[in-house]
Amino acid sequence: MTAVASTAREVLRGRRPLSAVWREACAVGRAVRAAWQGPGRERDLVVQSLKAAGAALIAWTVAGVWLGDPMALMAPWVALVLVQATVYSSVRQAGQQFAAICVGALVASAAQALTDDNTGALVLSLPVLMLIANWSRFGGQGIYTATTAVFVLASGTAVSASAVGHRVGQAALGAVIGVAVNAFVLPPIHLRDVRENLAALPREAGDVLRSVAADLRESEWDAQTTAGWSSDAARLQRRLDALASARSWSQESLRLTYGPLRALRRAPTAVPPEDEDQRWSRVTGNITALTRTLTVAADEHRTPDLPEGPVLDLYARLLKLIGDACHGEADRLLGEAAEDRPEEETEATMEELHRRLQDGLREQAGQGAARTAVLGTLLLQAENLWSEIVPEPSTREQ
Numbered sequence: 119m120t121a122v123a124s125t126a127r128e129v130l131r132g133r134r135p136l137s138a139v140w141r142e143a144c145a146v147g148r149a150v151r152a153a154w155q156g157p158g159r160e161r162d163l164v165v166q167s168l169k170a171a172g173a174a175l176i177a178w179t180v181a182g183v184w185l186g187d188p189m190a191l192m193a194p195w196v197a198l199v200l201v202q203a204t205v206y207s208s209v210r211q212a213g214q215q216f217a218a219i220c221v222g223a224l225v226a227s228a229a230q231a232l233t234d235d236n237t238g239a240l241v242l243s244l245p246v247l248m249l250i251a252n253w254s255r256f257g258g259q260g261i262y263t264a265t266t267a268v269f270v271l272a273s274g275t276a277v278s279a280s281a282v283g284h285r286v287g288q289a290a291l292g293a294v295i296g297v298a299v300n301a302f303v304l305p306p307i308h309l310r311d312v313r314e315n316l317a318a319l320p321r322e323a324g325d326v327l328r329s330v331a332a333d334l335r336e337s338e339w340d341a342q343t344t345a346g347w348s349s350d351a352a353r354l355q356r357r358l359d360a361l362a363s364a365r366s367w368s369q370e371s372l373r374l375t376y377g378p379l380r381a382l383r384r385a386p387t388a389v390p391p392e393d394e395d396q397r398w399s400r401v402t403g404n405i406t407a408l409t410r411t412l413t414v415a416a417d418e419h420r421t422p423d424l425p426e427g428p429v430l431d432l433y434a435r436l437l438k439l440i441g442d443a444c445h446g447e448a449d450r451l452l453g454e455a456a457e458d459r460p461e462e463e464t465e466a467t468m469e470e471l472h473r474r475l476q477d478g479l480r481e482q483a484g485q486g487a488a489r490t491a492v493l494g495t496l497l498l499q500a501e502n503l504w505s506e507i508v509p510e511p512s513t514r515e516q
Contacts, residue, residue, distance in 0.1 A: 165304055170201035173299040177292045189273050192219070192266075192285055196292030201300045204367070208300045212293040214259040219289040222247055222266030227282050229267075236271045243267050311364035312389040317451040319357050319398045320507070324444030326350040326405055327503075330412070331437040334430055344413040351406045358402050361395055390451060401444075401506050408499040415492045429475065429493065436471045436500050443507045 177197035182190035196215065202208040225247055229239035247267055251260030270285060300306070329350065333343050368389055475497055 162306065166201060166203070166306060169299055169303055170198050170296075172303070173201050173296045174198040176299065177295045180295065181288060181291060187284075187288070190288065191269060191273075192288035193292035193295070195269075196289050197296035197299070198292075200293055200296030203306055205297075205301045205305050208297045211257065211259055212297050214255070214257050215262050216289055216293050218251070218256050218259045218262040219266045220286055221250060222263040223270050223282055223285045223289075225250075225263070226267035226270040230271060239271050240268070243271075312361070312368045313451060315357065315361040315364045316390055316394055316398065317448045319354065319361065319402070319448075320444040320451065321448035322350075322354055322357060323398070323401055323405055324441040324448065326354065326409075327437045327441035327444065330409065331434040331441065334434040334437070341413075341416060344409070344416045347409040348413055351402075351409045354402045354405060358395075358399055361398075365389075365392065365395060394451070397506055401503060404499050404502045404506070408496065408503075411492065411495050411499065432471055432475050433493075433496060433500070436475065439467060439471070440500065440503050440507060443504075447507060 174194040174197050177193040178190060181187045181193040196219070200208050200212050200215065202211055225243050226239060229243035230236065233239050233242060244264055244267060247263040250256075251263050253260060256263070266285075266289075326347065330347055333347075475493075
């Protein structure tokens, strides 16, 4: 942190409104820097924002300048809101929004014809249109039934079939321009988020296992320590949920997008298979079970007791080894070169630790069934983790 930033932080400390503004300004600065430095979510947001603005300007030029429409409002408005996060959502929402606009224009025009007064037409049409807006077929576009009525009545034009057709035509023009810009100008492809979230899972899983291993080697740890492990495991579950969301977005972003245009977008062309999601879901479940077992064993009010002495150190070393393998998998998923480490040596270390833990399990059997049960459960969970994280070489190929 620079000296200027440090000074500003000291000045703002204790002033909550100013501090909040400062944090937001820093967040904006980080986003701008990230968008400038390279591809990512921030740059994608910039591209989509500029595309929406461009679509609205094109629609205004066509409707207001080329066609000479003095009320060329509907076309740029519709074009602006239809540059969505995916081409498929643009097309789907274009249909929903166009239907909503048609309903709003027709109901407003009918109300104006009945009342011959704009205020009376609003009083008559808006309650009905707000009820219609909640129809599930409109999705999130239902509100445009009411806003269209407001625009139609505020324009002050007389009610006629040609006027209604003109308003609907403006909406159709804006919809076509908005969808076309989104589909043919750098179409949004959301594949990067899948790989990033998937790679983050093994990296965070490795961090959890390394943290547990380091704490097990400490002479004293308590319920607060195990609570931290449980919190870390819960974050893994949230990351898994984020991965599922990113996978859904990636599948939708590939719908209705033309192959050569994807290449021009220079977005990632492939994502890891969905089998990887299931694999790391199982890993997350095993880590959650492992931390739960340790939490129960550390509770002095519960019967199970945690093993002590050399066998606990052996188990910590085993978790550290599995955590290192997790980090290697994260590098592989990102296409980065993992640290060179002889696989035979790793396997030999694993086998040696496993053998010594089996011996320790037999020794613990003489000290009580509860302690033996805990160690056996922990050992089984470690074996499950190892089998998922370091599968056979043939299954690791993509």
